[in-house]
Amino acid sequence: xxxxxxxxxxxxxxxxxxxxxxxxxxxxxxxxxxxxxxxxxxxxxxxxxxxxxxxxxxxxxxxxxxxxxxxxxxxxxxxxxxxxxxxxxxxxxxxxxxxxxxxxxxxxxxxxxxxxxxx
Amino acid sequence: xxxxxxxxxxxxxxxxxxxxxxxxxxxxxxxxxxxxxxxxxxxxxxxxxxxxxxxxxxxxxxxxxxxxxxxxxxxxxxxxxxxxxxxxxxxxxxxxxxxxxxxxxxxxxxxxxxxxxxxxxxxxxxxxxxxxxxxxxxxxxxxxxxxxxxxxxxxxxxxxxxxxxxxxxxxxxxxxxxxxxxxxxxxxxxxxxxxxxxxxxxxxxxxxxxxxxxxxxxxxxxxxxxxxxxxxxxxxxxxxxxxxxxxxxxxxxxxxxxxxxxxxxxxxxxxxxxxxxxxxxxxxxxxxxxxxxxxxxxxxxxxxxxxxx
Numbered sequence: 001x002x003x004x005x006x007x008x009x010x011x012x013x014x015x016x017x018x019x020x021x022x023x024x025x026x027x028x029x030x031x032x033x034x035x036x037x038x039x040x041x042x043x044x045x046x047x048x049x050x051x052x053x054x055x056x057x058x059x060x061x062x063x064x065x066x067x068x069x070x071x072x073x074x075x076x077x078x079x080x081x082x083x084x085x086x087x088x089x090x091x092x093x094x095x096x097x098x099x100x101x102x103x104x105x106x107x108x109x110x111x112x113x114x115x116x117x118x119x
Numbered sequence: 120x121x122x123x124x125x126x127x128x129x130x131x132x133x134x135x136x137x138x139x140x141x142x143x144x145x146x147x148x149x150x151x152x153x154x155x156x157x158x159x160x161x162x163x164x165x166x167x168x169x170x171x172x173x174x175x176x177x178x179x180x181x182x183x184x185x186x187x188x189x190x191x192x193x194x195x196x197x198x199x200x201x202x203x204x205x206x207x208x209x210x211x212x213x214x215x216x217x218x219x220x221x222x223x224x225x226x227x228x229x230x231x232x233x234x235x236x237x238x239x240x241x242x243x244x245x246x247x248x249x250x251x252x253x254x255x256x257x258x259x260x261x262x263x264x265x266x267x268x269x270x271x272x273x274x275x276x277x278x279x280x281x282x283x284x285x286x287x288x289x290x291x292x293x294x295x296x297x298x299x300x301x302x303x304x305x306x307x308x309x310x311x312x313x314x315x316x317x318x319x320x321x322x323x324x325x326x327x328x329x330x331x332x333x334x335x336x337x338x339x340x341x342x343x344x345x346x347x348x349x350x351x352x353x354x355x356x357x358x359x360x361x362x363x364x365x366x367x368x369x370x371x372x373x374x375x376x377x378x379x380x381x382x383x384x385x386x387x388x389x390x391x392x393x394x395x396x397x398x399x400x401x402x403x404x405x406x407x408x409x410x411x412x413x414x415x416x417x418x419x420x421x422x423x424x425x426x427x428x
Contacts (some may be wrong), residue, residue, distance in 0.1 A: 023317050025427055033333050046333045050197040053326045054208075060323035061212040067311040068217040074307060075224045076229040077300025078231050081293045085234040088289035092238070092282060099250035101125045107256070 012066050019059040026052045138269050160386060162239035168382055169232045176225040178408055183213045183221075184366055186324055189365075196334070208413040212323060224304055231297060238286050247275045248279035291389070300386040305380035311371045321369045328362035353368045364411055369410050375401045 029049045036042045190212050198208045256262045260346045313319025335358060339351045 017404065019322065020317070022328055023322045026329055027317075030329045030333060033336050037340065039337070042337045042340050046330070046337050047200055049326075049333050050193070050200065052329055053193060054197050054329050056323055056326045057194070057212045058210075060320065061210065061214065064320065065214055065217055065313055067307050068220050070307045071224050071304050071311075072220050074300050074303035075227050078224075078227050078297050078304070080236055081297035081300070082231040085231070085238055085289065085293045088286070088293075089234065089238050092286060095282065096246055096250050098332045101252050103250070103256075113401070 014064050015059050015066070019056065019063055020029070022052055022056045022059060026056060160235070160239065160287065160294055160389065162236060162241070164382075164386060165232055165236045165239070167399075168386065169229055169236075170377070171379055171382065172198070172225055172228055172232070174401060174405045175372065175379060176222060178368075178372050178375065178405055179221060179225075180218070183218050183370055185365075186320065187211055187213050189324070190327055193330055196330065213320070221308065224308075228301065228304070231293075235290050235293065238290050243277070248275050251275045251278040291387075294383075296386045298383060301383045302380050305376045308376050309373050312369055312376075314373075316366050321366055323361070324365060324369065328358070328365070330363070332358055364414075368408055368411065371404045375404045378404070 026049055029045055029052065033042055033045045033049070036045060191209070198204060201208065201286050255275060311319050313321035316322065316325045332355065335351060335355045339348060339355070342348045342351050382401075
């Protein structure tokens with residue numbers, strides 16, 4: 001289990017580094033395009049940028065999937081706190097229910113005792 | 120005249136009920152000693168926290184849908200330059216099942232906050248006091264005598280107070296238990312969005328705007344004459360504004376998540392006024408976001424009117 005977590009952490013870092021490197025390459029090409037005056041070179045740079053951007057999207061999508069999995073794992077603590085609150089709420093309701101049931105019970109006892117008294 | 124056996128029976132029943140009541144209240148009473156110095160969470164700060172989280176979720180869902188549409192257009196631009204068309208050229212970068220998990224996380228945070236709100240509801244103490252008052256009256260009736268007025272009222276108020284203390288103690292314990300997870304969830308969301316335009320979702324959106332700008336730069340090289348070049352330059356400048364506006368939205372969303380995390384940390388520390396002022400900042404972020412989106416929408420409409428022959 002811990003090996004899996006370590007593996008997934010390394011994979012996450014690997015994808016992040018790849019994503020960063022692709023973004024840096026894209027920025028460098030964009031700067032180069034800004035200085036190019038030749039139409040054919042400019043079109044070639046744009047095609048290269050589109051290819052790199054497509055890979056930025058793929059690696060970005062994988063990173064998003066992995067961070068989402070981390071969110072899903074971390075939300076467990078909130079679920080546990082919610083369950084504790086629900087338990088507490090039930091206890092508080094039970095105290096009220098017991099008080100009400102006891103009052104009803106006493107009302108019944110009173111009636112029975114009145115009946116005994118009449119006999 | 121009541122018979123002696125009837126009076127004895129009433130006495131036994133009342134005594135049993137009295138013991139039962141004291142047993143029920145004893146654990147709660149002990150909590151008052153254990154939690155005498157604990158800070159009570161303010162219920163009024165919780166609806167504001169819930170509203171802040173709902174606002175951030177709404178902003179997030181809208182932004183992610185816009186981003187997926189925008190990135191799909193870039194995939195289409197790329198596909199136009201390919202030799203053959205393949206299904207693999209198209210995918211949804213922020214996958215719907217992942218976006219749904221973000222929404223689920225917000226839903227669970229809301230459920231947790233709603234339960235907190237219920238537990239701190241002042242009506243809970245009123246209900247307990249009413250039930251205790253009723254019980255006090257019944258004990259009096261069974262004993263065949265009225266409890267002294269001061270004793271009955273004191274018993275009722277003490278019971279209500281103990282219930283309130285237990286509720287506040289449990290709520291604060293849950294807030295402190297949930298806080299590391301809440302911090303972790305919001306921190307991870309912020310990382311996914313990206314600390315700057317070169318990271319996370321912001322990085323992916325930034326390079327895609329780079330492609331849009333690149334296309335206009337190539338058009339510029341092919342434009343004949345100063346007037347034609349000026350038109351292209353105007354479009355280039357407008358596209359830069361759109362890129363910056365979208366990045367500002369993501370940065371704003373990231374700030375909102377950070378403010379929510381800070382607000383919860385303040386709640387856990389019992390500083391509710393700080394929590395409320397932080398949540399007010401989230402509402403401000405959302406207001407600015409909506410104004411920016413409205414301005415962008417108007418600008419796009421005007422542009423499409425200009426382009427209509």
